[in-house]
Amino acid sequence: MGDRLNIVVGITGGIAAYKAATVVRLLVKAGHDVHVVPTESALRFVGAPTLEALSRNPVTTSIFDDVAAVRHVALGQAADLVVIAPATANSLAKLAAGMADDLLGTTVLASRAPLVVAPAMHTEMWSNPATVANVATLRSRGVVVVGPASGELTGGDRGPGRLSEPEEIVAAALAAVVPARGDLPGRDLAGHDLPGRDLAGRHVVVTAGGTREPLDPVRFLGNRSSGRQGVALARAAADRGARVTLVAAHLDADVAQQAPGTGITVVEASTTRSLQEAVTAAARDADVVVMAAAVADYRPERVADAKIKKAGDGADLTLRLVENPDVLRGLVETRRPGQIVVGFAAETAESRDELLALGRAKAERKGADLLVLNTVGWSAGFGTADNDVVVLDASGTEVAAARGSKREVAEAVLDEIVGRLLR
Ligand code: CTP
Numbered sequence: 001m002g003d004r005l006n007i008v009v010g011i012t013g014g015i016a017a018y019k020a021a022t023v024v025r026l027l028v029k030a031g032h033d034v035h036v037v038p039t040e041s042a043l044r045f046v047g048a049p050t051l052e053a054l055s056r057n058p059v060t061t062s063i064f065d066d067v068a069a070v071r072h073v074a075l076g077q078a079a080d081l082v083v084i085a086p087a088t089a090n091s092l093a094k095l096a097a098g099m100a101d102d103l104l105g106t107t108v109l110a111s112r113a114p115l116v117v118a119p120a121m122h123t124e125m126w127s128n129p130a131t132v133a134n135v136a137t138l139r140s141r142g143v144v145v146v147g148p149a150s151g152e153l154t155g156g157d158r159g160p161g162r163l164s165e166p167e168e169i170v171a172a173a174l175a176a177v178v179p180a181r182g183d184l185p186g187r188d189l190a191g192h193d194l195p196g197r198d199l200a201g202r203h204v205v206v207t208a209g210g211t212r213e214p215l216d217p218v219r220f221l222g223n224r225s226s227g228r229q230g231v232a233l234a235r236a237a238a239d240r241g242a243r244v245t246l247v248a249a250h251l252d253a254d255v256a257q258q259a260p261g262t263g264i265t266v267v268e269a270s271t272t273r274s275l276q277e278a279v280t281a282a283a284r285d286a287d288v289v290v291m292a293a294a295v296a297d298y299r300p301e302r303v304a305d306a307k308i309k310k311a312g313d314g315a316d317l318t319l320r321l322v323e324n325p326d327v328l329r330g331l332v333e334t335r336r337p338g339q340i341v342v343g344f345a346a347e348t349a350e351s352r353d354e355l356l357a358l359g360r361a362k363a364e365r366k367g368a369d370l371l372v373l374n375t376v377g378w379s380a381g382f383g384t385a386d387n388d389v390v391v392l393d394a395s396g397t398e399v400a401a402a403r404g405s406k407r408e409v410a411e412a413v414l415d416e417i418v419g420r421l422l423r
Contacts, residue, residue, distance in 0.1 A: 004031055004032055004033060005032045005033070005080040005081055005174075005177060006032070006033050006035075006078050006079055006080045006081075007027055007032050007033065007034050007035070007079065007080065007081045007082075007083065007173075008034075008035050008036075008037055008075055008076065008079045008081070008082045008083070008107055008111070008113075009023060009024050009027065009034055009035070009036050009037070009055070009083050009084075009085070010037045010038070010039075010082065010083065010084035010085075010087075010091075010104040010107070010108070011036065011037070011038040011039065011042040011046065011051075011084070011085065011086070012038075012039045012041070012042050012084065012086060012087055012088045012090070012091040012104070013039055013040075013041025013042045013044060013045060013088060013090075014042075014045070014086045014088045014120050014121065014163075015045060015120075015154045016085075016086040016120040016162075016163035017038070017042045017045035017046045017086060018045060018046050019085070019086070019163055019166055020036075020042075020046065020051075020085050020086065020166075021046055021050055021051065021054055022166035023083065023085050023166045023169055023170060024036055024051060024054045024055050025054050026166055026167065026170045027083075027170060027173075028054060028055060028056065030170070030174070033057070034054075034055040034056075034057065035055065035057050035075055035079075036051040036052075036054075036055045036057070036059050037059075037060075037061070037075065037103050037104045037107055038051065038059065038061055038104075039061060039091070039102055039104055040061050040102070042061075043061065060103060061102060061103050061104075062102070062103060063102065063103050063106055072103055072106040072107070072110070073106060073107075073110035074110075075103075075107045075110075076106065076107040076108060076109065076110030076111035076113075077110050077111065079107070079111050079113045080113050080177055081113050081114055081116070081173060081174075081176065081177040082107065082108060082111050082113050082114070082115045082116070083115075083116045083117075083118070083169065083173045084104070084108075084115070084116070084117045084118065085117070085118035085120075085146075085163065085166075085169050086118060086119065086120035086163045087117040087118060087119045087120070088119075088120070088121055089119075089121045089125040089126070089128070089130075089131050089134075091104075091117075092117065092119060092131060092134045092135060092138065093130065093131070093134050095108060095115075095117070095134075095138060095143075096133075096134035096137040096138055113177070114142075114144065114176040114177050115138075115142075115143045115144070116143070116144040116145075116146060116169070116172060116173040116176050116201065117138065117143060117144070117145055117146070118145075118146040118147055118148070118163055118164050118169045119135070119145065119147060119148045119161075119163075120147075120148055120161065120162065120163035121148070121161050122153055122154075122155065122157065122159075122161050123153065123157065123158075123159030123160055123161045125161070126148060126159075126160055126161045127160075127336070127337055132337050132338060135338075136338070139421070139422065140422055144172060144173075144176045144200045144201030145201050146164050146168060146169050146172040146173075146201050147162070147163065147164030147168070147169075147203075147285060148160050148161050148162055148163060148164060148285065149162040149163070149164050149165070149285050150162065150284035150285045160284060160285055160336065168243070172200065172201050172243070175197075175200055175241055176197075176200050176201070176241075197240055197241040198240055198241070198418045199237055199240035199241045199242035199288075199414070199418065200240070200241030200242070201241070202237075202241070202242045202243070202287040202288065202421070203242065203243050203244075203245070203282075203285055203286045203287055203288075204234075204237040204242040204243070204244050204245075204286065204287065204288040204289075204290070205244075205245045205247065205279060205282040205283055205286045205288065205289045205290070206230050206233050206234040206237065206244060206245070206246050206247070206289075206290045206292055207230060207246075207247040207248075207249065207269075207275060207279050207290070207291050207292055207293035207295075207327075208227040208229070208230020208231050208233070208234065208246060208247070208248055208249065208251065208255075208259075208292050208293055209225055209226070209227030209230060209248050209249035209250045209251040209255075209293055209294070210222050210223040210224065210225035210226075210227070210249055210250050210293070210294045210296075211223075211249045211250070211269075211270065211271055211272045211275055211293065211294070211295050211296045212249070212250050212270050212271065212296075213271055213272070213296045213298070213299035213300060213324075214271070214300070214303050215300050215303065215304065215308065215319070216303065216304035216305075216306065216307050216308045217304075217305075217306070217307060218307055219307075219308070221296060221298075221299070221300065221321075222250065222296075223294045223296070224294075225249075225250075225293070225294035226251065226252040226255050227248065227249070227250070227251035227252060227255045227256070227259075227293075228252070228255050228384075228385070228406050229292050229344075229387060229406045229409065229410070230246070230248075230290070230292035230293060231246070231251065231255050231258055231259050232405075232406040232407045232409070232410040233290055233292055233410040233413065233414070234246040234259070234261075234264055235258065235261055235264070235407070235410075236407060236410040236411055236414055237288075237410075237414060238261055238262060238263035238264050240414060240418075241263075242263065242288075243263055243265075244263055244264045244265070245264075245265050245267060245282040245286070246259055246264050246265065246266045246267070247267050247269050247275055247278045247279045247282060247293070248266055248267065248268050248269065249269055249270065249275055249293050249294075249295075250270070267282065271296070271299065272295050272296050272297075272299065272324040272325065272327065273299075273324065273325065275293060275295065275327060276325055276327045276330065279291070279327060279331065280327075280330065280331065280334070283331055283334075283335075283339070284336075286339060287338070287339060287340065287421060288339070288340045288341075288342070288417055288421070289331055289335075289339065289340070289341050289342065290342040290344075290413075290417075291327060291328045291331065291341075291342065291343050291344060291368075292344050292372075294346065295324070295327055296324055297323065297324055298321035298322065298323055298324060299321060299322060299324055300319055300320070300321060300322075301320040301321065301322045302320075326366075328341070328343045328366050328368060329366060329367070331368075332366065332367040332368055338421075340369045340370070340417050340420050340421060341368045341369055342368055342369060342370045342371070342372065342413070342417065343362075343366050343368040343370070343371045343372070344371070344372045344373075344374075345358070345359055345362045345363075345371055345372070345373045345374075346374055346375075346376040347359065347362075347373065347374075347375060347376065348375070348376060349375050355373060355375055355390070356373075356390065356398070358373075359371060359373035359390065359392050359396065360392065360396030361396075363392045363393070363394060363395070363396040364394075364395070364396055367394060368394065369393065369394055369420060370391055370392070370393060370394075370399070370413070370416055370417070370420075371391070371392045371393075371394075372389050372390075372391050372409075372413055373389060373390045373391070373392060374387055374388060374389045374390075375388070385405060385406065386403070386404060386405055386406070387402075387403070387404070387405075387406050387409045388402075388403040388409075389401065389402050389403070389409055389412075389413075391412070391413060391416055399416060400412055400413075400415070400416050
């Protein structure tokens, strides 16, 4: 661990406030100086003595405490990082409006440090247009939003709204501050994004590689996708600060070696249907989903339990295939507000015009926010180090083009995605 940071942990009034105690404990354990600023209602869920014991600093909520030290601005001015966990819908609204009617409000306004918030609330409140607008406002100011995760909520209901795990909040918070201290390109001291860390706090899901549909225990129907472009996207997103879930179908061996990395969780999936299950689960709390995998449109109707034997009489073998689900279309249909869904389209086209015409038709059919279009053939696209793509929006309009290494293409696609996340 590097420098000892001066960190303000704000806690607002939700059931998940008890988990903030773990956030405080982890930050103190990592060697940082932590000042806890709960709201009045947060103290109904977790007691000040607990927070004082864990943070080893006094805990106050009122702007009228310790007036001589001008505490209501001093805490914010001295902070290297402000983390609010949990952040209720009400507190997000107050932050978006710049309200300062308690110690946490004045502290945030007086601070120039990166601000990281971890929302927690019921799904209806999270998806309410007012909250959606407040979160968009905060993000546009460079605030890092961690989660919320999807899962069981206090009333027994399920959906996005659960506070992210304390470990994840702490990791995202510390990642936001490192660039501000000049160790990495990224966020300046006012919390503004600099090029480089513009996906901090975001969850990006990428599928990569080629699916394999089994025929029998030893054979499958597959394709020549190496997974190189998808893995390049996953790594580029992680380097920009995102938490990445890489849903990996079959990857070439050298590509598979590059897949694990800081910030990347690899989930393996073999068939189209298992990939659909994995990507749909990961997409529930994702900000971005990129379907870079080459997915089999059909699978054998039956998978033989034993190796299929040659009939030996010279007769043809007929395999009956049934259609697989369209994973991308399903993701588009169930996408949550603000989520960006990106498809890839690999076409064998003779000319750029033909490629664009095929791409436009596919963009309209799939409904994804962006469709990355490239030519494939016996010698282009699959398995090669370089790529040459055109990016279309949902209406089929060309919005970007990129040519170069798969990493360079990945960066160009991420630039388009980031632009859309901030809208
Ligand atoms: N895709 C998907 N589910 C499928 C087939 C494709 O999610 N069953 C996704 C791919 O991951 C890619 C996009 O859809 O992001 C386009 O894939 P492509 O194979 O080019 O399109 P298809 O829908 O299969 O269309 P066609 O076979 O007519 O070219």
